[in-house]
Amino acid sequence: MKYFVKEIYYTLQGEGAKSGRPAVFCRFTGCNLWSGREQDRASAICQFCDTQFVGTDGPGGGVFRSALELAGAVAAKWPESWNANKMVVCTGGEPLLQLDEAVIEALHDEGFEVAVETNGTKIPPPGIDWISVSPKANAECILRAGDELKLVFPQPGGEPTKYENLDFDHFFLQPMDGLSREQNTQLAAQYCLKHPQWELSIQTHKLIGLP
Numbered sequence: 320m321k322y323f324v325k326e327i328y329y330t331l332q333g334e335g336a337k338s339g340r341p342a343v344f345c346r347f348t349g350c351n352l353w354s355g356r357e358q359d360r361a362s363a364i365c366q367f368c369d370t371q372f373v374g375t376d377g378p379g380g381g382v383f384r385s386a387l388e389l390a391g392a393v394a395a396k397w398p399e400s401w402n403a404n405k406m407v408v409c410t411g412g413e414p415l416l417q418l419d420e421a422v423i424e425a426l427h428d429e430g431f432e433v434a435v436e437t438n439g440t441k442i443p444p445p446g447i448d449w450i451s452v453s454p455k456a457n458a459e460c461i462l463r464a465g466d467e468l469k470l471v472f473p474q475p476g477g478e479p480t481k482y483e484n485l486d487f488d489h490f491f492l493q494p495m496d497g498l499s500r501e502q503n504t505q506l507a508a509q510y511c512l513k514h515p516q517w518e519l520s521i522q523t524h525k526l527i528g529l530p
């Protein structure tokens with residue numbers, strides 16, 4: 320199995336319940352809800368994506384020819400000074416198009432807790448330690464259980480009530496970034512205040528200039 324990866328880098332998890340935790344980000348190439356090309360954005364199923372995930376040309380990116388090779392590249396980004404509390408966040412693009420049991424096992428063997436950021440359209444392989452699902456209004460969310468549900472807000476047709484009965488330990492609203500980010504942040508905050516099942520997830524890495 321070959322794995323196509325846009326970038327691998329060390330940063331702080333910026334979103335959700337694990338916000339602030341050091342982690343290696345492994346960003347897989349490609350997504351099933353958008354080609355990643357700007358000229359296709361308006362016709363894509365998911366139109367608000369804030370991420371470049373085309374190609375293998377980012378920092379630490381490449382084509383990895385085995386699960387062991389990929390896990391080794393992830394491990395190489397962890398600071399040598401502290402061989403504990405190791406976390407890797409598999410994201411993309413849509414990581415569940417490529418992430419398989421072999422990679423999860425190899426990452427565990429390197430001592431990592433394995434977290435995944437997914438759009439909820441694919442059933443994950445077994446063994447993932449933390450599943451963050453971010454459903455999209457125009458795509459069926461078939462992954463209906465996990466650790467956190469992180470809904471980008473607002474999404475017409477993807478109102479929080481559509482997801483409030485799914486089986487998650489945390490329910491987050493994350494303001495949609497873009498031209499209306501400030502307004503969306505106020506709307507999300509007001510929604511959480513009125514509906515305290517929901518908590519606010521601010522994209523903290525963007526506030527402090529981390530990738």
Ligand SMILES: C[S@@+](CC[C@H](N)C(=O)[O-])C[C@H]1O[C@@H](n2cnc3c(N)ncnc32)[C@H](O)[C@@H]1O
Nearest residue numbers: 367368369370411412413436437438453495496
């Ligand atoms: C780039 S996606 C990659 C993982 C997966 N494809 C997904 O959508 O969950 C990572 C996270 O960023 C969120 N995200 C993408 N674009 C965003 C935006 N414009 N504003 C806020 N969050 C956004 C996604 O909903 C998801 O929670």
Ligand SMILES: Nc1nc2[nH]cc(C(=O)O)c2c(=O)[nH]1
Nearest residue numbers: 331332333334410436524530
């Ligand atoms: N720092 C940081 N935290 C993140 N949490 C989820 C992200 C993602 O793009 O999946 C992300 C990201 O891109 N950067």
Ligand code: SF4
Nearest residue numbers: 350353365368412438
């Ligand atoms: S599903 Fe995720 S990676 Fe794909 S376009 Fe939407 S936000 Fe971006």
Ligand SMILES: [Mg+2]
Nearest residue numbers: 369370410530
């Ligand atoms: Mg991001």
